[in-house]
Amino acid sequence: MRKNPARLLAWAGLLAALAITLFPFWWMVRTALTGNAHLFNGSYSLLPDDPTMINFERILGLASPEEARAAGGTSASMDFWRYLQNSVVFAAAVVAGQVTFSAMAAYAFARLRFRGRDVLFYLFLSTMMIPPIFTVLPNFVLIKSLGGVNTFWGLVAPYFFMTPFAVFFLRQFFLSVPGEIEEAAGLDGASRWRIFWQVVVPMNRGPLVTLAIITAVQTWNEFLWPLLVAKQENVRVLTTAMAIFQQQTPNATPDWAGLMAGATLAVLPVLLLLILFGRRLVDSIRFTGIK
Amino acid sequence: MAATLLARPLGRRTARRAGPSWQRGHGRIALVFLAPALIGFAVFYLVPTVRGLWFSFTDYNLLSDPAVVGLDNYGEVLSDQVFWNALKVTGVYVVFNVATQTVLALGLAVLMERLTRSVMIKAMVLLPWLVPNVTIALLWMWLLDTNVGFVNHVLEQIGLAKQGFLFSPDQSILTIASINTWRHVGYTALLLFAGMQLIPRHLYEAARIDGAGEWRTFQRITLPLLRPVLALVLVVSLIGSFQIFDTVAVTTEGSPVNASRVIYYYIYEKAFTQFEFGYASAMSVFLILLLVALTLLQMRLLRASTSDLA
Numbered sequence: 001m002r003k004n005p006a007r008l009l010a011w012a013g014l015l016a017a018l019a020i021t022l023f024p025f026w027w028m029v030r031t032a033l034t035g036n037a038h039l040f041n042g043s044y045s046l047l048p049d050d051p052t053m054i055n056f057e058r059i060l061g062l063a064s065p066e067e068a069r070a071a072g073g074t075s076a077s078m079d080f081w082r083y084l085q086n087s088v089v090f091a092a093a094v095v096a097g098q099v100t101f102s103a104m105a106a107y108a109f110a111r112l113r114f115r116g117r118d119v120l121f122y123l124f125l126s127t128m129m130i131p132p133i134f135t136v137l138p139n140f141v142l143i144k145s146l147g148g149v150n151t152f153w154g155l156v157a158p159y160f161f162m163t164p165f166a167v168f169f170l171r172q173f174f175l176s177v178p179g180e181i182e183e184a185a186g187l188d189g190a191s192r193w194r195i196f197w198q199v200v201v202p203m204n205r206g207p208l209v210t211l212a213i214i215t216a217v218q219t220w221n222e223f224l225w226p227l228l229v230a231k232q233e234n235v236r237v238l239t240t241a242m243a244i245f246q247q248q249t250p251n252a253t254p255d256w257a258g259l260m261a262g263a264t265l266a267v268l269p270v271l272l273l274l275i276l277f278g279r280r281l282v283d284s285i286r287f288t289g290i291k
Numbered sequence: 292m293a294a295t296l297l298a299r300p301l302g303r304r305t306a307r308r309a310g311p312s313w314q315r316g317h318g319r320i321a322l323v324f325l326a327p328a329l330i331g332f333a334v335f336y337l338v339p340t341v342r343g344l345w346f347s348f349t350d351y352n353l354l355s356d357p358a359v360v361g362l363d364n365y366g367e368v369l370s371d372q373v374f375w376n377a378l379k380v381t382g383v384y385v386v387f388n389v390a391t392q393t394v395l396a397l398g399l400a401v402l403m404e405r406l407t408r409s410v411m412i413k414a415m416v417l418l419p420w421l422v423p424n425v426t427i428a429l430l431w432m433w434l435l436d437t438n439v440g441f442v443n444h445v446l447e448q449i450g451l452a453k454q455g456f457l458f459s460p461d462q463s464i465l466t467i468a469s470i471n472t473w474r475h476v477g478y479t480a481l482l483l484f485a486g487m488q489l490i491p492r493h494l495y496e497a498a499r500i501d502g503a504g505e506w507r508t509f510q511r512i513t514l515p516l517l518r519p520v521l522a523l524v525l526v527v528s529l530i531g532s533f534q535i536f537d538t539v540a541v542t543t544e545g546s547p548v549n550a551s552r553v554i555y556y557y558i559y560e561k562a563f564t565q566f567e568f569g570y571a572s573a574m575s576v577f578l579i580l581l582l583v584a585l586t587l588l589q590m591r592l593l594r595a596s597t598s599d600l601a
Binding site for chain 2: 007022024039112124130131164193196217238240243246267274
């Protein structure tokens with residue numbers, strides 16, 4: 001019984017940590033649901049004074065310019081619906097390419113014997129140490145000279161084929177698949193190609209899904225590369241759109257209600273992923289530490 | 292380079308015709324499996340690394356061809372006050388961010404380990420880490436707004452003065468560091484939590500039987516046995532922390548004056564607003580040297596700690 005007060009105190013600490021973690025998101029949604037007119041009236045109540053969807057309508061291009069101005073926004077159209085779609089296309093393309101090709105490469109490194117394998121693998125690994133800013137400069141020069149600026153392929157290309165981390169991550173799992181299963185398939189006359197797709201991939205569904213989720217989140221959050229190569233509306237993604245939105249009002253007060261509506265849109269898919277794959281995400285975290 | 296490594300076994304494949312193919316060398320099929328990744332690796336990792344190094348010895352503004360200037364860029368970097376200031380600012384950021392993040396995460400991990408196995412709680416704790424940096428930066432910019440921000444409102448309510456936070460020269464970089472501490476504490480706590488699962492249960496039971504309190508158990512069992520994981524987490528955080536960019540780019544853009552102009556942001560500015568690609572590349576080379584030094588430190592720490600485990 002004497003332990004109870006201590007335990008209570010510990011719970012209080014944990015709940016306080018949760019509150020500090022979650023409150024900013026509450027305030028974000030609260031602001032997004034408040035009209036700009038009510039935002040600066042000195043009320044700091046935890047619930048919006050006069051809840052409205054106008055901010056979401058404005059940034060999704062559903063409100064007329066007059067309505068938008070009346071709600072305290074800029075008259076510049078912010079088509080967040082399109083940026084949201086662009087972000088989804090960007091993330092989906094990167095996940096599809098990167099996971100597939102990294103898995104193929106990881107299999108070769110884990111299971112096939114060929115000359116120079118280990119040298120090549122260490123070469124892959126060693127580039128994990130190079131900070132992205134260093135390769136971003138030449139990559140930008142390359143994509144620009146190929147005419148890839150403001151195109152989807154230019155945005156996706158550097159992430160599409162592999163990342164050293166993805167190859168490294170999957171190789172670990174492929175190494176732990178018992179070789180006998182593949183041998184049996186091999187004796188039955190299955191080619192390496194079929195063994196890979198019909199035995200190795202299904203057996204490693206878990207790690208592959210985990211990698212897909214990690215890659216999707218990282219791509220969703222990507223900022224520097226889209227900032228450089230996806231400047232125009234047709235390819236602009238959510239992260240850069242929000243930064244641009246904020247900078248459009250450099251001297252006046254930013255359109256906070258609109259910005260928080262945009263922020264809410266950026267958080268929703270992440271929340272969805274967390275609800276759908278919560279346990280897997282939480283369990284996979286320890287693997288990202290090696291990154 | 293990578294292609295020649297693979298080409299060699301191909302030439303000798305006739306010798307391997309006999310016998311089941313899966314038992315022999317796999318040069319040819321390996322090339323099929325590796326081809327896309329090799330293309331990506333060569334085009335977006337290997338060649339750019341070499342090219343970036345080459346840029347650092349040139350004067351290059353994207354418009355005309357690079358002109359070789361030898362070590363001039365490196366000399367200029369070394370006498371660039373803004374560069375040294377950026378390193379200092381980055382250093383302050385890294386130390387403050389990594390220290391607060393690790394200590395708070397350790398506390399949170401112990402609380403979770405002692406109290407609950409709830410996936411819900413872990414998922415909630417992880418949320419900030421999953422959300423884009425840009426969103427987090429804007430969210431905190433709003434919360435910390437000088438006039439109407441929630442935090443300054445609370446400060447006023449409890450009788451304290453309003454603070455400039457991001458836009459105060461003294462607080463700017465520490466505020467950015469705190470924002471990212473907030474973002475990463477949950478993630479770091481989960482890493483440490485995973486590490487704590489590796490500590491044998493019976494040690495805790497033995498400690499309890501011996502009548503050791505929570506604090507003593509933490510000091511004598513948890514902390515020493517967590518050391519390998521803690522060392523790894525620390526250095527991974529350190530390297531990640533050095534690459535702070537998004538938050539600065541969204542909130543302060545290096546201001547006030549140079550108070551939050553971190554090295555990553557300075558390199559970005561030189562390259563993409565002033566188009567001094569050669570100069571920016573030379574600075575990146577210094578950053579790589581710094582990060583490689585940290586990685587070597589990481590390996591040293593890890594090697595030191597594996598002997599501890601045995």
